[in-house]
Amino acid sequence: MSWTDMAVNGRILVVDDAMENIQILHAALQDEHEVLFALDGPRALAIARSQHPDLILLDAVMPGMDGYAVCKALFAAPETSDIPVIFVTALKSPEDETRALGAGAADFISKPVNAAVVRARVRTQLTVKRQRDALRALILTDALTGVANRRAFDERLDMEWRRCGRGQLPVSLLMVDIDHFKLYNDHYGHPAGDTTLAEVAGAMRRAAGRGQDLVARYGGEEFAILLPQLDEQGAIGVGRRLMHELETLDLPHAASPTSQRLTVSIGISSMVPREHSLPADLVQAADALLYQAKAGGRNQYRI
């Protein structure tokens, strides 16, 4: 079986100002896909943002906001810029087709449509999207621990900083560093150290369980926990839960001079983004507090 025969089911948004065109496309796609629809551009954008479809079939000619304007708005917004668009239109000159592709469309289908052709082209775009999503997940994930990597952390921090700045909401950050991990490796061996890093990452995921929380491997045996829309008290709660999770795991560290089990030190910072502040300020603050937690004897958090 080649990938072209593979069943790829997706959520597809059909945008057209004529209900009968929506019905035709719905009939062609409904057996394989979940089909959403919108009768104008503004509603299409709202649905794209809230439902995040895998693919959009877009009419070019619509009263008010036309397909090209919708396409432009989709690509301009980070929440919708990765959704592929297929133009479906009665316009069929090379100029129309070029204009659609120039606006960022992934493909172009002429009306009247053939159901089998629509299904095939939709399948192709869904497969490409899936492959792209898988690749993106791969470049954003730390292979050893399965949590986000530094690249993903930097991206998300920038995004949440802007988002929370707009709403004047707090962003909190925990910088977490394993205590005496060099001695751990020296005593138990590097492979055992690797396994332990993954276990500590798991404990962090349990401690920061909201959907918007991000646990990332910041580098080596240092982790960052990004907590958008959570204030300092909430962040302290996450830090305490993490220390509790590690107590429960009870990982032995016979070579540690401070404790016979594996512990972490944590720096906690919380800020409401202001006009002249930068996300790096939040990281620096948490880092400085982490350093204090280390100097203060490890196995503790500092605010």
Ligand code: GH3
């Ligand atoms: P401190 O309590 O001051 O943080 O002491 P430490 O020994 O944890 O800190 P240090 O920075 O001296 O050493 C970090 C250690 O983390 C050394 C390095 O080999 C280990 N480490 C970093 N990345 C990995 C990894 O991917 N796997 C393993 N097993 N060890 C790692």
Ligand code: MG
């Ligand atoms: Mg139309």
Ligand code: MG
């Ligand atoms: Mg360390």
Ligand code: MG
């Ligand atoms: Mg370190």
